[in-house]
Amino acid sequence: MYNLDINKFGSNLKLYRISRKQTLEALGEKIHKTKATISKYEKGEIIPDVLTILEICNALNISISQLIPQNNNAQKLISKNPFKTDVIYMYYYTEDRLITSILEILEDNDKLKVKYFNGIKDIKKYADDSSYIYEGILQCDKTVGYINLINTDSQIIQLEKVQISFNIPWSKKFDITNFYILALTPNSVPIVKKGILSVVPINDFENLKNDLLISKEELTKIQHNNGWILENKNYNHFFYDM
Numbered sequence: 001m002y003n004l005d006i007n008k009f010g011s012n013l014k015l016y017r018i019s020r021k022q023t024l025e026a027l028g029e030k031i032h033k034t035k036a037t038i039s040k041y042e043k044g045e046i047i048p049d050v051l052t053i054l055e056i057c058n059a060l061n062i063s064i065s066q067l068i069p070q071n072n073n074a075q076k077l078i079s080k081n082p083f084k085t086d087v088i089y090m091y092y093y094t095e096d097r098l099i100t101s102i103l104e105i106l107e108d109n110d111k112l113k114v115k116y117f118n119g120i121k122d123i124k125k126y127a128d129d130s131s132y133i134y135e136g137i138l139q140c141d142k143t144v145g146y147i148n149l150i151n152t153d154s155q156i157i158q159l160e161k162v163q164i165s166f167n168i169p170w171s172k173k174f175d176i177t178n179f180y181i182l183a184l185t186p187n188s189v190p191i192v193k194k195g196i197l198s199v200v201p202i203n204d205f206e207n208l209k210n211d212l213l214i215s216k217e218e219l220t221k222i223q224h225n226n227g228w229i230l231e232n233k234n235y236n237h238f239f240y241d242m
Contacts, residue, residue, distance in 0.1 A: 012066070082145060088104075088197050089101075090103055100121075102117045114147050116162065133151070133152050145167075149162040162184075163183075177197050195212060196211045
């Protein structure tokens with residue numbers, strides 16, 4: 001959402017007009033307004049219509065978002081960690097072998113920085129025990145999260161990236177959710193896998209096979225849709241805080 005504070009609009013207008021070295025009169029001539037009218041805009045006494053705002057942006061060579069910035073509260077909502085914890089446990093299968101990984105999430109100003117430790121044998125020593133380490137950013141809204149990472153150890157394969165998409169339930173609190181991961185095989189072939197993210201370590205996977213293994217029903221849907229859709233229907237794992 002945009003900040004519609006008229007005084008903020010006026011101060012931004014004055015700031016960019018001065019930075020562009022334009023006088024009140026010069027800007028007025030470009031948008032066919034008087035010097036007095038531009039002065040009233042800057043003082044917050046009146047606010048221009050939409051077309052005039054666009055003319056001002058063209059005259060000063062700026063975007064609308066520079067003149068009328070977005071509300072910071074909306075940006076903070078998107079950058080909030082949906083897991084409520086800074087360590088996430090990640091599980092997926094490679095052939096018949098279960099892979100355990102860990103994601104660290106760090107809130108840094110308006111960003112959610114992520115460090116991904118792939119292939120952990122001992123979760124207590126994951127920082128020194130991973131096969132590969134990736135770093136990147138987590139972005140999310142109310143229903144979906146997206147993590148874009150790059151291998152920090154790789155000096156040769158510059159395009160060795162990992163992308164993780166996961167569902168966020170409408171509840172305020174949840175302990176586990178499904179994800180898709182798009183990565184590269186050791187010989188640099190793209191591959192998509194499914195798995196689960198959990199806020200706590202998991203020891204018993206017997207009831208989670210449907211979340212970790214591709215089912216016949218999923219194969220049928222992939223054929224029908226010519227694509228793989230991550231559905232958010234696995235509510236039995238979610239803890240709701242009503």
